[in-house]
Amino acid sequence: MEKLKQHIINKEESVIAITGLYKSFDDLKVLKGIDFNLFKGENVAVLGKSGTGKSVLIKIIVGLLKPDRGEVVVLGQHVDQLDGKELNALRLRIGFSFQNSALYDSMNVYQNLAFPLTMNVKNLGKKEVDDAVEDVLESVGLKDKLKQMPSDLSGGQRKRIGIARTLILKPEIMLYDEPTSGLDPITSAEIIELINEVQQKYNTSSVIITHDLTCAKNTGNRIAMLYEGKFLKFGTFEEVFKSDDEQVKGFYNYNFIQ
Amino acid sequence: MYHFKTKRYLFSKGLDEYFTGIHKAYQFTSLFFKEVFKRPFHLREVINQCFEVGLKSLALISLTGFIVGIVFTKQSRPSLEDFGATSWLPSLIGIAIIKALGPLVTALICAGKVGSSIGAELGSMKVTEQIDAMEVSAINPFKYLVVTRVVATTLTIPVLALYCSFVALYGSYLNVHAQETSSIISFYQSAFKTINFLDIATSVVKTIVYGFTIGIVGCYKGFYATQGTRGVGKAANQAVVLAMFLIFIEEVIIVQIANWIRYF
Numbered sequence A: 001m002e003k004l005k006q007h008i009i010n011k012e013e014s015v016i017a018i019t020g021l022y023k024s025f026d027d028l029k030v031l032k033g034i035d036f037n038l039f040k041g042e043n044v045a046v047l048g049k050s051g052t053g054k055s056v057l058i059k060i061i062v063g064l065l066k067p068d069r070g071e072v073v074v075l076g077q078h079v080d081q082l083d084g085k086e087l088n089a090l091r092l093r094i095g096f097s098f099q100n101s102a103l104y105d106s107m108n109v110y111q112n113l114a115f116p117l118t119m120n121v122k123n124l125g126k127k128e129v130d131d132a133v134e135d136v137l138e139s140v141g142l143k144d145k146l147k148q149m150p151s152d153l154s155g156g157q158r159k160r161i162g163i164a165r166t167l168i169l170k171p172e173i174m175l176y177d178e179p180t181s182g183l184d185p186i187t188s189a190e191i192i193e194l195i196n197e198v199q200q201k202y203n204t205s206s207v208i209i210t211h212d213l214t215c216a217k218n219t220g221n222r223i224a225m226l227y228e229g230k231f232l233k234f235g236t237f238e239e240v241f242k243s244d245d246e247q248v249k250g251f252y253n254y255n256f257i258q
Numbered sequence B: 001m002y003h004f005k006t007k008r009y010l011f012s013k014g015l016d017e018y019f020t021g022i023h024k025a026y027q028f029t030s031l032f033f034k035e036v037f038k039r040p041f042h043l044r045e046v047i048n049q050c051f052e053v054g055l056k057s058l059a060l061i062s063l064t065g066f067i068v069g070i071v072f073t074k075q076s077r078p079s080l081e082d083f084g085a086t087s088w089l090p091s092l093i094g095i096a097i098i099k100a101l102g103p104l105v106t107a108l109i110c111a112g113k114v115g116s117s118i119g120a121e122l123g124s125m126k127v128t129e130q131i132d133a134m135e136v137s138a139i140n141p142f143k144y145l146v147v148t149r150v151v152a153t154t155l156t157i158p159v160l161a162l163y164c165s166f167v168a169l170y171g172s173y174l175n176v177h178a179q180e181t182s183s184i185i186s187f188y189q190s191a192f193k194t195i196n197f198l199d200i201a202t203s204v205v206k207t208i209v210y211g212f213t214i215g216i217v218g219c220y221k222g223f224y225a226t227q228g229t230r231g232v233g234k235a236a237n238q239a240v241v242l243a244m245f246l247i248f249i250e251e252v253i254i255v256q257i258a259n260w261i262r263y264f
Helices: A054-061 A084-091 A109-120 A126-139 A155-167 A185-202 A213-219 A237-241 A246-257 B013-036 B043-082 B086-127 B130-136 B141-179 B184-193 B197-223 B228-262
Strands: A010-025 A028-040 A043-047 A069-074 A094-097 A173-177 A205-210 A222-227 A230-235
Touching (some): A010 A054, A028 A054, A028 A205, A028 A230, A043 A054, A054 A069, A094 B130, A109 A155, A155 A173, A155 A185, A185 A213, A205 A213, A222 A237, A222 A246, B013 B197, B043 B086, B043 B141, B086 B130, B086 B228, B141 B184
Parallel strands (some): A043 A205, A043 A222, A173 A205
Antiparallel strands (some): A010 A069, A222 A230
C-alpha cells in the first residue's frame, strides 16, 4: 500500500481551494471557517467524529449543498457561482462515491454503470458502452457481476460498483464518503487498495472522508483532522498524530483500542 | 450558563410550515412546466412509465369498473321501476358512468395504486441518496424521474378512464340483458344517446387533470421525503391522501365550469 501511495503530486496546481467556508443548518453551525487545499494527484483524508461536517464539506465541493459564506474553487471554477449547465459540466469531472453506494436498485450492475455514460455522452454505440463498462468493472475486480442486481451484492461489492460507476466518466477528482464504513477489516483493506489503485491508474486527486484511521493512514498523502467545524490539524499522518493535542490523542487512542 | 434559543416565526410554526409547503409545491409544479418542453425528453423512460402505470392498474380497474356497472344498474332499477321507466336505464347508466363514475373510479384507484407507488419509489431513492447520485453524475433527476412520471400518468389515466367506462357499461349491459333481453349495440346506443360532445370533453379534461395531479403529488411527496424508511411510508401515504383530496376538489370545479359553459 505504501508503494502505491508513491504518486506524483503537483504542489503548484491546486484542484480544490476552499477559503473561509461556513455552513449551518438552522441553528446548528456545522462548518465554522474551513480553509482547504487539494493538489493535483494528491489524496487527502479528512478525519473526524460523526456529525463534524465531513460529508457536508464534500457535498459543498460537488455543489449538492450551498455554502453560507466562503469561497469554493474546484478545477478553477467558483462552484457557488455556476449555473446549472456549468455545474453539470464540472460534475462530469468529479466522481462522488457515496457512503451507502447509492446504486440504483431498479437497475442491474451493467445498467448502473452504463446509465451515467449514456445520459451524458451522446451518440455512443453499444460496443463502446460495453467496453467502458467492462473496463471499469475490471478495474474494481468484479467482471463477473455484470447481470446482478445491487440487492444481490455484498457491502464491499456494492462499494466497488459505486466507485466503478464514478470512474466510468473518467473523473479528475474523486470524493469518497466513508469508503470503509460498515465493512470487515479484510474488505476494508481491499477498498483502501482500490482507492490507491484508482489514484495511480486514473491519475485522480481525491478527498477521502473517513473516521477510520487505517483508511486515512493508507490512502491519505495528507490528513486533515476536523473537529467542531474547524480543521484541528493538517499534515502528514505522522505530523498530525505526533501532536500533544488532547482531541487528536483521544481520536487516535479510540481507534487504536478499536 | 443556559442559552435559551428562541426561533422566530411569522405566524406560528404550523402556519409557517403550511404556507412554505404551498410555496414549495407551487415551485415544484412550475419547474415541471419549465422542464417538460426542454430537451432531452427521455421518451423511452416515458413509455416505460406509461406501461408501468397502465399495466399496474389494468386488472384492478377492469374488476372495479365491471362491479360498479353491475351494482349501479342493480341499485337504479327499483327506483326507475316505480315510475315505469326501466327503458331509461341505459341512458341513466351512460350519464353516470361516462360523466362521473368512470373518470372518478379510475382516478381514485390510480391515486391509491400508482400515486403511492411513485411516492414510495422516489422517497426510497431520496433517502438512499440515489437522487443525489444522479445529480452528481450530471443527470437532472427532476427531468428524468419527475417529468417522465407526470407525463406518463397524464397520458395514461385518460386511456384507463375510457377503458373503465366501457367495462362498467359492459357490466351494466350484462345486468340489463339478464332481466330483459337486449342487444349490446342497442344498449350502447341508448347509453350514448343523452351524451353530447361537452360531456365527453369534460370527462377527458377531468381525467387529464386527475392524471397530472396523481403524478405531480406522488413525485412531490417522494422527492421531498425525509427521515429514512419512516419518511418513505409517510410519502406514499400522503401521496394517496392528498391526491384523492385534490381529485374531489377538481371534480367539483370542473363540473361547475362545464355547467357554466353548457348554459352560456
